[in-house]
Amino acid sequence: MAVAAAGLGTCTEQAVASKRAATAPTARRDASSVPDSLRYLSAYPPDLQAQVAGLIAGSGLGVHLRKRYPVVHTVRNDRALFQFVTALKNEYLRGADGVDKVLFDSKIQVIRHALGLHTTHARVQGSRLKASREIRIASLFRDAPPEFLRMIAVHELAHLKEREHDKGFYKLCCHMAPDYHQLEFDVRLYLTHLDLTGERLWACDTAQITTE
Numbered sequence: 001m002a003v004a005a006a007g008l009g010t011c012t013e014q015a016v017a018s019k020r021a022a023t024a025p026t027a028r029r030d031a032s033s034v035p036d037s038l039r040y041l042s043a044y045p046p047d048l049q050a051q052v053a054g055l056i057a058g059s060g061l062g063v064h065l066r067k068r069y070p071v072v073h074t075v076r077n078d079r080a081l082f083q084f085v086t087a088l089k090n091e092y093l094r095g096a097d098g099v100d101k102v103l104f105d106s107k108i109q110v111i112r113h114a115l116g117l118h119t120t121h122a123r124v125q126g127s128r129l130k131a132s133r134e135i136r137i138a139s140l141f142r143d144a145p146p147e148f149l150r151m152i153a154v155h156e157l158a159h160l161k162e163r164e165h166d167k168g169f170y171k172l173c174c175h176m177a178p179d180y181h182q183l184e185f186d187v188r189l190y191l192t193h194l195d196l197t198g199e200r201l202w203a204c205d206t207a208q209i210t211t212e
Contacts, residue, residue, distance in 0.1 A: 069145035105136035151183035
C-alpha cells in the first residue's frame with residue numbers, strides 16, 4: 001500500500017482504522033486536544049498529525065501538494081461535471097438509480113466538512129411520485145486536481161446505494177476509486193492548507209487552461 005503522503009509515515013489501512021476509531025467516545029474526547037489548525041485531521045493518529053505539523057513548519061503543505069498533484073482537471077462547467085459523474089456512475093453503478101442533476105455549488109461550506117451533497121427531491125408527476133436526485137460539489141473543487149474531483153464524486157455516488165458512512169459505504173468508494181482513503185487524506189491536507197494560508201493552489205493553473 002502507498003503511504004498516505006510522501007514524507008508522511010502512515011498507510012491507507014491506518015487511515016481507515018483511525019476514522020473508525022474516531023466514532024468511539026475516547027476518540028471524541030482526544031479530538032479536543034487537536035490544534036485548531038489540524039481540525040480536518042482530528043480523526044487521524046496523533047503521530048500522523050505531528051508529522052503534518054512538522055511539514056507545515058517546514059516547506060509547507062502547499063509545496064507538498066503541488067508536487068504530489070501537479071495537474072488540474074479540465075471540468076469547467078456544470079454540463080461537463082454532469083458528464084464526468086454520469087460516466088463514473090455508468091461504469092460502476094449501472095443498477096443504481098440515476099442522477100438527474102450535477103453541479104458545482106458555491107453555497108457549500110467546506111469549513112463545515114461538506115465537500116459535496118447528495119440530495120433527493122420528491123415531486124408529483126401525474127398520478128405518480130417521482131424522486132429527483134442531485135449531486136452538488138463545492139465550487140472550491142472547480143480548481144483542483146482530477147484525483148480530488150473523482151474522490152468527491154465517488155463519495156456522493158456511493159450514497160446512491162449506501163446511506164450511512166459504514167463499512168459497506170467505504171467498500172463501495174474503494175471499488176470506484178482504489179486509492180479513495182489516500183485521496184481523502186490529501187484533500188484534508190488541502191483544506192488544512194487553505195485554513196492556514198487562504199491560498200487556492202490550482203486557481204492559476206485553471207486560468208491558463210481557460211485562456212489557451
